[in-house]
Amino acid sequence: MTVNEDSFTNWKNREEIAESMIPIIGKLHRERDVTVLLHSRSLVNKSVVSILKTHRFARQIAGEELSVTETLPFLQALTTLELGPSQIDIGMLAATYRADDRGLPVAEFTAEAVAGATGPDRIERREPRDVVLYGFGRIGRLLARLLIEKAGSGNGLRLRAIVVRRGAGQDIVKRASLLRRDSIHGQFQGTITVDEANSKIIANGNEIKVIYSDDPTSVDYTAYGIKNAILIDNTGKWRDREGLSQHLRPGVDKVVLTAPGKGDVLNVVHGVNHEMIEPDERILSCASCTTNAIVPPLKAMADEYGVLRGHVETVHSFTNDQNLLDNYHNSDRRGRSAPLNMVITETGAASAVAKALPDLKARITGSSIRVPVPDVSIAILGLRLARETTREEVLDHLRNVSLASPLKRQIDFISAPDAVSSDFIGSRHASIVDAGATKVEGDDAILYLWYDNEFGYSCQVIRVVQHVSGVEYPTYPAPAV
The missing domain is CATH 3.30.360.10 (Dihydrodipicolinate Reductase; domain 2)
Known part of the structure; x- marks a missing residue:
C-alpha cells in the first residue's frame, strides 16, 4: 500500500469515528442541556469535517493534531453519567488526562473531572427565558441565528419576538429572506417559513412573532404571551438609562443594549467584568x-x-x-x-x-x-x-x-x-x-x-444575555484561573 493510500485510509477511519460522535453530541444537547466543546469550540450541530478540523486546531497546544480516537472515549464516558446542564470540553479532558499520572480508567477520570455537573449541587434544568429583539438589522439577525441555534433542548433562551417598524409590501417575507440568506455569513442553518396571517417567522420550529411598532412605550408584550423577557435593543437609538427605560413594558424584565451605554449604564465585556452585573440591574450595555x-x-x-x-x-x-x-x-x-x-x-x-x-x-x-x-x-x-x-x-x-x-x-x-x-x-x-x-x-x-x-460581537452579546438570564452553564473541566 502506498503512503497516499495509508493517509486516505486513516482519513476515512477518522471520518467514521467523527460520524459516530454526532448522535452522542446531539442527544446530550437535546436531552440534558449539555454542550460538548473541544477547546472552547462547540461541536453541537457540526459536520463530520468540522469536527475533524476542530480536532486539528489542537496542534496549537502540543504541536500535533488531537485525534478523534483520543476524545471519543471521553464522549462515551459522558453518556454513562447523570449530567446536569453544563458545557463539557472533551479537548481539555483529553489534555488533563494525558498529564495525569495516576493511571485512572477514562470513565473514572471523566466522572471525577465533571463531578460538579453530576453531584447534588448540579444545576437543574430551567424553564426557557423569553428574549425579544428590538430591531432586526445586521446584529439583530445574527443574534436571531445564534438564539435559534442555541435553543437546543428548549431549556435555555427562547426568541419569542422581534419588534420593527412596518415596511412596504411583503415586509415579513423580506425580513425572513434577510434572515435566510446573508451575503457575508452565508445561508441560515435550517429551515425558515413565514406565517403572514399571524405575523410570524418560523425558524427551525421556533415561532417568532413580528411586532410592528414605532414607539417602545406602545407595546404590551404580555398580549403576545411573553413574560419576564430580556429585550435586546440593537437599534442604538437610545443609549442612556432614561431612553432605554422606555422598553421596560409589561412582559419585559431587563434591557440589553448592543452599543456603548452612556451615563451610569454599565458597559459589559463578557469574560472581563460581567460578574459586576448586580442581580437587580435591569438596564445594561454590551459596549462596542x-x-x-x-x-x-x-x-x-x-x-x-x-x-x-x-x-x-x-x-x-x-x-x-x-x-x-x-x-x-x-x-x-x-x-x-x-x-x-x-x-x-x-x-x-x-x-x-x-x-x-x-x-x-x-x-x-x-x-x-x-x-x-x-x-x-x-x-x-x-x-x-x-x-x-x-x-x-x-x-x-x-x-x-x-x-x-x-x-x-x-x-x-x-x-x-x-x-x-x-x-x-x-x-x-x-x-x-x-x-x-x-x-x-x-x-x-x-x-x-x-x-x-x-458575528464575534454578537456571540459576546449572547454570553451576556445567558449570564443575566441564569442559563450560562458552568464549564468542565474548570479553566485555570
Whole structure:
C-alpha cells in the first residue's frame, strides 16, 4: 500500500469515528442541556469535517493534531453519567488526562473531572427565558441565528419576538429572506417559513412573532404571551438609562443594549467584568465590538506584565451608517463613499476601557479608520509595559490564555503566516491574536487583534444575555484561573 493510500485510509477511519460522535453530541444537547466543546469550540450541530478540523486546531497546544480516537472515549464516558446542564470540553479532558499520572480508567477520570455537573449541587434544568429583539438589522439577525441555534433542548433562551417598524409590501417575507440568506455569513442553518396571517417567522420550529411598532412605550408584550423577557435593543437609538427605560413594558424584565451605554449604564465585556452585573440591574450595555476586541487581551497583558499606557488604532470594516456614494452625512467624513475610500473616524473604544477595567490606571488613547471591506476588522494595540519581556514570552502567554484560562472564549490565537481578514468571518471569539504580526521589544508590545465585528460581537452579546438570564452553564473541566 502506498503512503497516499495509508493517509486516505486513516482519513476515512477518522471520518467514521467523527460520524459516530454526532448522535452522542446531539442527544446530550437535546436531552440534558449539555454542550460538548473541544477547546472552547462547540461541536453541537457540526459536520463530520468540522469536527475533524476542530480536532486539528489542537496542534496549537502540543504541536500535533488531537485525534478523534483520543476524545471519543471521553464522549462515551459522558453518556454513562447523570449530567446536569453544563458545557463539557472533551479537548481539555483529553489534555488533563494525558498529564495525569495516576493511571485512572477514562470513565473514572471523566466522572471525577465533571463531578460538579453530576453531584447534588448540579444545576437543574430551567424553564426557557423569553428574549425579544428590538430591531432586526445586521446584529439583530445574527443574534436571531445564534438564539435559534442555541435553543437546543428548549431549556435555555427562547426568541419569542422581534419588534420593527412596518415596511412596504411583503415586509415579513423580506425580513425572513434577510434572515435566510446573508451575503457575508452565508445561508441560515435550517429551515425558515413565514406565517403572514399571524405575523410570524418560523425558524427551525421556533415561532417568532413580528411586532410592528414605532414607539417602545406602545407595546404590551404580555398580549403576545411573553413574560419576564430580556429585550435586546440593537437599534442604538437610545443609549442612556432614561431612553432605554422606555422598553421596560409589561412582559419585559431587563434591557440589553448592543452599543456603548452612556451615563451610569454599565458597559459589559463578557469574560472581563460581567460578574459586576448586580442581580437587580435591569438596564445594561454590551459596549462596542471594538471594546470587546481590545479589553480581554488588554486585561491578559495587564495581569501578567502591567500596562503603563497604550494606544489602539482600529482598521474597521465599513458599516451601514456610512454612505455607498458621496452624500450628506452628519459626521465630517462618513458621508464619503464607504466602498471607495479609507475614512478616518472616531472611536469610543479607548475611553470605554476605563468602564470595563476600572482598576487599570493606564491611559489608553484610540482612533479608527474605516476601510472598504464588509466585515472583519483589526485592532492594533500598542502598549508600554511595566516590565521588559520578549516576543516569545508574550506569545506563549497569550496562546495559553486562549486555550486554558477564563478568557478562552474571548481570545483566540492564530499562527498561520498567510492569514487575512476574510479568514475570520464567523469567528465566535471577541478577538484573535495574530502571532506572526506581534512585535515586542523590551517594555514595548504591539498586538494585532482580528475580530469579526458582526458575528464575534454578537456571540459576546449572547454570553451576556445567558449570564443575566441564569442559563450560562458552568464549564468542565474548570479553566485555570
